[in-house]
Amino acid sequence: MNWANLFKISLKALANNKMRAFLTMLGIIIGVAAVITMIALGQGAKQNIQSEISGMGSNMIMIHPGGERRGGVRLDPSEMQTLKEADYEALRKESLFLAGISPNVSSSGQLISGNNNYPSSVSGVSTDYIAIRQLNVEKGEMFTEADIKKSAKVCVIGTTIADNLFPDGSEPLGKTIRLNQVPLKVIGVLESKGYNSMGMDQDDIVLVPYTTVMKRFRAINYLEGIFASAISEDITDLATADIEDILRRQHKLKDTDENDFMIRTQQELSEILDTTTNLLTTLLACIAGISLLVGGIGIMNIMYVSVTERTREIGLRMSVGARGIDILAQFLIEAILISITGGIIGILIGCGACATVKYLAHWPVAIQLWSVVLSFLVCTFTGVFFGWYPAKKAAALDPIDALRYE
Amino acid sequence: MEKTVIDLQGIRREFIVGDEVVHALRGVTFSIKEGEFVTIMGSSGSGKSTLLNILGCLDTPTEGEYYLDGISVRKMTKNKRAVLRNRKIGFVFQNYNLLAKTTAIENVELPLMYNSEIGAAERRTRAIDALKAVGLGDRLEHKSNQMSGGQMQRVAIARALVNNPSVILADEATGNLDTRTSFEILVLFQKLHAEGRTIIFVTHNPEISNYSSRNIRLMDGHVIEDKVNCSILSAEKTLAELPVNEDD
Numbered sequence: 027m028n029w030a031n032l033f034k035i036s037l038k039a040l041a042n043n044k045m046r047a048f049l050t051m052l053g054i055i056i057g058v059a060a061v062i063t064m065i066a067l068g069q070g071a072k073q074n075i076q077s078e079i080s081g082m083g084s085n086m087i088m089i090h091p092g093g094e095r096r097g098g099v100r101l102d103p104s105e106m107q108t109l110k111e112a113d114y115e116a117l118r119k120e121s122l123f124l125a126g127i128s129p130n131v132s133s134s135g136q137l138i139s140g141n142n143n144y145p146s147s148v149s150g151v152s153t154d155y156i157a158i159r160q161l162n163v164e165k166g167e168m169f170t171e172a173d174i175k176k177s178a179k180v181c182v183i184g185t186t187i188a189d190n191l192f193p194d195g196s197e198p199l200g201k202t203i204r205l206n207q208v209p210l211k212v213i214g215v216l217e218s219k220g221y222n223s224m225g226m227d228q229d230d231i232v233l234v235p236y237t238t239v240m241k242r243f244r245a246i247n248y249l250e251g252i253f254a255s256a257i258s259e260d261i262t263d264l265a266t267a268d269i270e271d272i273l274r275r276q277h278k279l280k281d282t283d284e285n286d287f288m289i290r291t292q293q294e295l296s297e298i299l300d301t302t303t304n305l306l307t308t309l310l311a312c313i314a315g316i317s318l319l320v321g322g323i324g325i326m327n328i329m330y331v332s333v334t335e336r337t338r339e340i341g342l343r344m345s346v347g348a349r350g351i352d353i354l355a356q357f358l359i360e361a362i363l364i365s366i367t368g369g370i371i372g373i374l375i376g377c378g379a380c381a382t383v384k385y386l387a388h389w390p391v392a393i394q395l396w397s398v399v400l401s402f403l404v405c406t407f408t409g410v411f412f413g414w415y416p417a418k419k420a421a422a423l424d425p426i427d428a429l430r431y432e
Numbered sequence: 433m434e435k436t437v438i439d440l441q442g443i444r445r446e447f448i449v450g451d452e453v454v455h456a457l458r459g460v461t462f463s464i465k466e467g468e469f470v471t472i473m474g475s476s477g478s479g480k481s482t483l484l485n486i487l488g489c490l491d492t493p494t495e496g497e498y499y500l501d502g503i504s505v506r507k508m509t510k511n512k513r514a515v516l517r518n519r520k521i522g523f524v525f526q527n528y529n530l531l532a533k534t535t536a537i538e539n540v541e542l543p544l545m546y547n548s549e550i551g552a553a554e555r556r557t558r559a560i561d562a563l564k565a566v567g568l569g570d571r572l573e574h575k576s577n578q579m580s581g582g583q584m585q586r587v588a589i590a591r592a593l594v595n596n597p598s599v600i601l602a603d604e605a606t607g608n609l610d611t612r613t614s615f616e617i618l619v620l621f622q623k624l625h626a627e628g629r630t631i632i633f634v635t636h637n638p639e640i641s642n643y644s645s646r647n648i649r650l651m652d653g654h655v656i657e658d659k660v661n662c663s664i665l666s667a668e669k670t671l672a673e674l675p676v677n678e679d680d
Contacts (some may be wrong), residue, residue, distance in 0.1 A: 031546070034545070038534070038538070042532065042533045338529065339532075341529075342525075342531070342542075344490075345488070346542055346543040346595075347518020347547070349510070349515065349546075350510060350514075352546060425490050426491060429490075429529070
C-alpha cells in the first residue's frame with residue numbers, strides 16, 4: 027500500500043470540503059480547549075492554595091496542650107496548663123530540626139488609641155514568630171530578646187490595627203496604644219498580608235513579647251501553645267517526633283501514658299485542601315472530557331454521511347483499482363487528520379484561553395503538559411475509533427452497487 | 433497470430449431476488465483478440481450490464497471460466513480483482529464519474545495513485561500524455577466542473593488509457609452526449625482502435641455497431657449474433673456530414 031498517495035488522496039478530499047472539515051473539527055477543538063483550560067484552572071487553584079498555605083508558614087508545627095484526663099474527664103485544651111515556659115526553653119535548646127520556635131499566649135480586649143478603639147487581641151510571642159509566620163516588618167522593627175527579658179511594654183502591629191487606631195493616617199510608630207489599661211508603645215508595623223484562603227484577616231494582629239502577656243495581662247505561668255517551624259518541609263515529620271520525645275521527657279510521662287499535648291502540622295491542612303482541589307480538577311476534566319467525546323461522535327456522524335454522499339466516488343475508486351483496504355485507509359486518514367488538526371487548534375485555543383483568563387480575570391491558571399499530551403492522544407484515538415466504523419462501511423461497499431448509486 | 437485478450441467459456445450468472453432465481457447470463461462463450469473494437473448490444477434486460485461487470489472484473493460468474501490476458505478471474509478474491517482492474521482494465525462510464533472539484537490531470541492520475549510501483553513524476557508524465565492523446569493537452573488544469581460533457585468524457589477516456597490497459601471497457605460512453613459530441617468521442621475511439629487498442633463498447637444504440645470491427649448481440653442472456661463488421665464506417669466522415677450547429 028502506498029501511504030504517501032493515500033495521504034494525498036485524503037488531504038485532497040478534505041480540501042474539497044473545507045467548511046465541512048472545519049465544522050467537524052470544531053467539536054474536537056472545543057473539547058480539547060475545554061480539557062486544557064479546565065485542568066489548568068483546577069491546577070491553578072490548587073497551586074494557589076498551596077502557596078497560601080506555605081505563605082502562612084510552610085513548615086509550621088503547632089503544639090497545643092491536650093489529652094490530659096482528670097478523673098476520667100477530658101478537659102478542654104485551652105483550660106489546660108501543661109505547657110510551660112520551661113518546655114519552650116527545652117525545645118529551643120535541644121531540638122535540632124527547628125528553624126524557629128515561639129511560645130503563644132494571647133489576650134483579647136479593646137485596643138485604644140486617643141479616641142479611636144478597635145476590638146482585637148494581642149499575641150504574646152518570641153522574636154522567631156516573624157520568621158515562622160513569614161511576616162515582614164515594614165516600618166520600625168521587631169522587639170528584641172532584651173524586651174522579652176524585661177517584659178517590655180512594646181508592640182508590633184498589623185496594618186488593619188494601624189488603619190483603625192490611626193484613621194487619619196498619622197504615623198503609628200512611637201505612639202502608645204492601650205489594651206486593658208496596659209500601655210504599649212508601637213515600635214513596628216508589619217507588611218500587609220491580606221486575607222488568607224479561609225477568609226481570615228492576617229493583618230488584624232498585635233505582637234508583644236510573650237512575657238509581657240504572661241505577666242502584665244494574664245498573670246499566668248503556662249503557655250497556650252508553641253509555634254515552631256521545621257528547617258525544611260521534608261523533615262517536618264522528624265521534627266515532630268523530636269518535639270514529642272523532648273516534651274514527653276519534660277513532662278516525665280511514662281511509656282504507658284498518653285501525650286498531654288498535641289502536635290499539628292500544616293501538612294494535614296494542605297492534604298485536605300489538596301484532596302478538595304483534586305476533586306475539583308477531576309470534575310472539571312470530566313465535563314471537558316464529555317465535550318471531547320461529543321466532538322468524536324460529531325466526527326463519526328459526518329464521516330458516516332460523507333461515506334453515503336461519496337458512494338459513487340468510492341465505486342469509481344474501486345473500479346480503477348482501489349482495494350477495500352485502500353478505501354478504509356483513506357477514510358481513516360481523513361478522520362485522523364480532522365481530529366489531529368482539531369486537536370492542535372484546540373491546544374492553541376486552550377493555551378490562549380488560559381492566558382486570557384490569567385490576564386483579564388487574574389485567576390490562577392497552570393497549564394499542565396500532561397493534559398496537553400493526554401488530550402492530543404485522546405483526540406487521535408477518537409479519530410481512529412470514530413472513523414473506523416464509517417471507513418469500514420465504505421470499504422465494504424460493492425463497486426457495482428456503488429457505481430450505480432444515485 | 434494475435435493474442436487473445438478475453439476468453440469467456442460458458443459464462444452463467446444467476447442472481448437470487450427474493451425467492452426467484454434470475455438468470456442474467458445463460459452460457460455466454462466468445463473470445464476477443466488484441467486490437468478488436470467490439471460493440472456489445474442488447475436491449476435492457478438482455479444481460480449486457482452483467483456481462484460488462486464480469487468483463488470488468490467487478491463481478492464473478494456463477495459458472496464458466498473467464499480468462500483475462502490468460503489469467504483466470506473466477507476464483508480471484510476481491511482485492512486481487514481490484515489490482516487486476518488497476519493494471520489491465522480501463523473503464524469509461526456513461527456519466528463520466530470524474531471526481532468533483534478536481535483537475536483533469538488529477539482525475540487521470542487516479543488509477544496510478546493506487547499503483548505503488550509508479551512514482552509521482554512518472555504518474556504526471558503519463559497523465560499528461562494520456563490527456564494529449566485525447567486532445568485535451570491545453571486543459572490539464574481545468575476542473576471537472578469547468579468542462580463540457582464531451583471534454584469530461586475525454587478526461588474519462590484519458591483516465592482509462594493511463595494505466596495502458598489490456599482492454600478498454602466503455603459503458604454507454606456516448607449515452608449522455610449530443611449527436612455531434614457523440615461522434616467526436618467515436619472518432620476518438622476509432623483512433624485508439626487504429627493505434628491497436630482493444631475496446632469493448634457496450635451500448636443499446638445499434639447505430640454505433642457500424643463504426644466497430646465486430647458486433648455481439650445479446651438477448652435474454654444468450655449471444656444471438658456475433659459477426660465481424662467488414663465495412664467499418666468512418667466516424668470522422670459522418671461527423672463532417674453532420675449539420676453544424678449555428679450557435680456553436
